[in-house]
Amino acid sequence: MGLVTVETVNVCPFCGGVLELVEDESSVWFGCRRCMRYVKRDKREVVKRHVDYREKRFNWSGMMAELYQLYVKT
Numbered sequence: 694m695g696l697v698t699v700e701t702v703n704v705c706p707f708c709g710g711v712l713e714l715v716e717d718e719s720s721v722w723f724g725c726r727r728c729m730r731y732v733k734r735d736k737r738e739v740v741k742r743h744v745d746y747r748e749k750r751f752n753w754s755g756m757m758a759e760l761y762q763l764y765v766k767t
């Protein structure tokens with residue numbers, strides 16, 4: 694199984710470390726490696742909510758904002 698890990702511009706509010714986005718076949722994970730805290734979202738659900746098919750645009754920053762809010766609240 695291939696995992697794709699991307700460092701984000703967001704910083705962990707708990708330890709100040711860089712937050713990362715990890716993608717596997719069906720999900721995206723967002724969180725902090727140092728704290729070992731991650732939130733998980735179904736990839737199809739995320740895409741459905743943040744892709745504008747008419748404009749053929751993916752709202753990356755919208756997705757990141759949603760994941761960050763989820764992380765902070767969890």
Ligand SMILES: [Zn+2]
Nearest residue numbers: 705708725728
């Ligand atoms: Zn952290």
